[in-house]
Amino acid sequence: MKEIKAALMYDFDKTLSPRDMQEFSFIPSVGFKDPSTFWEEVNQFKNKNKMDSVLAYMYMMLKKAESADQPIRRQDFVQLGRQVELYPGVESWFQRINEFGKSLGIEVEHYVISSGLAEIIEGTSIAQEFKKIYACKFCYNASGVAVWPATVVNYTTKTQYLFRINKGVLDENNDADLNRSTPEEQKRIPFHRMIYIADGFTDVPCMKLVKQNGGKAIAVYGQSGDTSVAQALVKDQRVDFIACSNYEEGQEIDCIIKRILRHMAADAEMDALSCNQR
Numbered sequence: 001m002k003e004i005k006a007a008l009m010y011d012f013d014k015t016l017s018p019r020d021m022q023e024f025s026f027i028p029s030v031g032f033k034d035p036s037t038f039w040e041e042v043n044q045f046k047n048k049n050k051m052d053s054v055l056a057y058m059y060m061m062l063k064k065a066e067s068a069d070q071p072i073r074r075q076d077f078v079q080l081g082r083q084v085e086l087y088p089g090v091e092s093w094f095q096r097i098n099e100f101g102k103s104l105g106i107e108v109e110h111y112v113i114s115s116g117l118a119e120i121i122e123g124t125s126i127a128q129e130f131k132k133i134y135a136c137k138f139c140y141n142a143s144g145v146a147v148w149p150a151t152v153v154n155y156t157t158k159t160q161y162l163f164r165i166n167k168g169v170l171d172e173n174n175d176a177d178l179n180r181s182t183p184e185e186q187k188r189i190p191f192h193r194m195i196y197i198a199d200g201f202t203d204v205p206c207m208k209l210v211k212q213n214g215g216k217a218i219a220v221y222g223q224s225g226d227t228s229v230a231q232a233l234v235k236d237q238r239v240d241f242i243a244c245s246n247y248e249e250g251q252e253i254d255c256i257i258k259r260i261l262r263h264m265a266a267d268a269e270m271d272a273l274s275c276n277q278r
Contacts, residue, residue, distance in 0.1 A: 081123020089248030
């Protein structure tokens with residue numbers, strides 16, 4: 001049977017990592033002992049100016065870095081990524097799932113779709129595991145200092161990246177091919193071979209889109225064991241499964257993903273059998 005492709009797509013903060021990525025080193029570096037104080041200022045600024053929440057935090061990062069006389073360059077953001085902590089099992093997760101998929105005749109691809117910063121994610125120990133990282137980015141002046149948002153990924157704009165993965169139009173600047181009509185049989189990864197993994201309500205549009213089109217959505221919850229958000233997403237039929245954010249072998253999410261991949265392989269085998277009977 002011909003090898004098929006499947007896409008695992010992840011939010012990052014509180015999905016693969018236990019906290020917002022800015023909290024590990026950036027926020028303390030600009031003078032905040034308590035990260036919640038920084039986020040409170042972001043929210044106040046957002047509400048006062050009726051801003052998009054992602055634009056507000058990116059603006060505040062630049063202003064606080066300037067006030068602390070710490071202009072941020074791209075390599076500085078990448079360096080910050082080296083301080084980001086990950087949930088248990090994340091670092092070995094990708095190879096294990098890839099090998100399991102391969103044993104079923106499935107090539108598994110991994111993608112990040114995050115409202116965090118691409119530059120920080122690129123500095124993490126798992127950056128090389130992703131076929132593509134879709135996240136916010138800054139543009140830089142002639143001195144290499146971050147001065148303005150270049151890409152903003154919020155809870156609604158995240159959905160465009162599902163269609164990019166679906167069609168295989170991965171370049172963010174290629175809107176022409178993304179919007180061109182494409183027959184279903186020519187789409188690189190159909191929605192029913194997509195799995196979306198995230199932690200909260202800001203991912204509902206992506207969860208719903210994947211689920212409604214035959215894919216699977218999974219809500220993860222942290223090590224504290226608070227399942228309230230995840231349970232609400234199940235109740236509202238936004239996700240198919242919930243699981244603790246422990247990615248070690250044999251843990252709940254590991255078992256769920258493997259069962260989904262087995263189901264994909266069985267469906268592909270039945271499709272091939274049906275075609276041979278025509």
